[in-house]
Amino acid sequence: METLRSVLIADDDADVREAIAVAIKGVYKEARIYTAADGSEAMQKLRNAPPNIVIIDLDMPKVTGIEMIDQMQKINTFARIPIIVISGLDHNSDEIQTIRSKGMMFAEKPFKTQFLIGLIEGILSGNKVKPAQIEPRVYAAGEKIFEEGDSSGSLFLVKKGRLRVFKVKDGAEITIAEIGANELVGEMAFVDKKPRSASVIAEEESELIELPIADVNTYLSTQPIWLRTIFSTLLARLRQTTNSKE
Numbered sequence: 001m002e003t004l005r006s007v008l009i010a011d012d013d014a015d016v017r018e019a020i021a022v023a024i025k026g027v028y029k030e031a032r033i034y035t036a037a038d039g040s041e042a043m044q045k046l047r048n049a050p051p052n053i054v055i056i057d058l059d060m061p062k063v064t065g066i067e068m069i070d071q072m073q074k075i076n077t078f079a080r081i082p083i084i085v086i087s088g089l090d091h092n093s094d095e096i097q098t099i100r101s102k103g104m105m106f107a108e109k110p111f112k113t114q115f116l117i118g119l120i121e122g123i124l125s126g127n128k129v130k131p132a133q134i135e136p137r138v139y140a141a142g143e144k145i146f147e148e149g150d151s152s153g154s155l156f157l158v159k160k161g162r163l164r165v166f167k168v169k170d171g172a173e174i175t176i177a178e179i180g181a182n183e184l185v186g187e188m189a190f191v192d193k194k195p196r197s198a199s200v201i202a203e204e205e206s207e208l209i210e211l212p213i214a215d216v217n218t219y220l221s222t223q224p225i226w227l228r229t230i231f232s233t234l235l236a237r238l239r240q241t242t243n244s245k246e
Helices: 014-027 040-047 067-073 094-101 113-125 212-222 224-244
Strands: 006-010 032-036 052-056 083-087 105-110 138-139 144-146 154-160 163-169 172-179 197-204 207-210
Touching: 006 040, 014 113, 014 144, 014 163, 032 040, 032 067, 032 144, 040 052, 040 067, 052 067, 067 083, 094 105, 105 113, 144 154
Parallel strands: 006 032, 006 052, 052 083, 083 105
Antiparallel strands: 138 207, 144 197, 154 207, 163 172, 163 197
């Protein structure tokens, strides 16, 4: 794991800035901490001394967190600096989903500082891996996402729309589940890597983000052990539930 040399904390709440700074210094005693109360001040400090990691609150005066991120991504020097976004917005909001699609970490306020430290550890462990930006694909109503028997190299996140999961038995379609926005489909690819056990079709125009299993596994390998353990446990329970229904 690479040493954390410097962090920029941009948040208009002084108490939040102090709490994050104290937590970071408690673990990374040699790290330099820079703070800013708004996006304009943060961009100036960023230009003066580019840090290892930037922690950005979305709701700031003068230059908002979103505007600051946009500015950073337009400057080559700053575009590859890992960003952790902190916000009171719900993790299912469109703004947060967009941020996550760009490979950024997110901590929903109020958060425990230990969680933030875990995100920093994940970034440092995988600092050579920058997740690719993934654009959603639009499926028309009636278009199949995949069919029963297809290979299972990806899972899909539904950004917008509605899907139907079904199997064909004796020539008739049997609906298994309805999938809506902010839900996953095809996640059994993580469990057994067998061909698709059912077909999925778009019931209305839908936007899906395809997540290759190999890419997700690479990303998870860079994250703290507790996060990987939670993920593995959930998948094991999914396997048990699915097997019990067959």
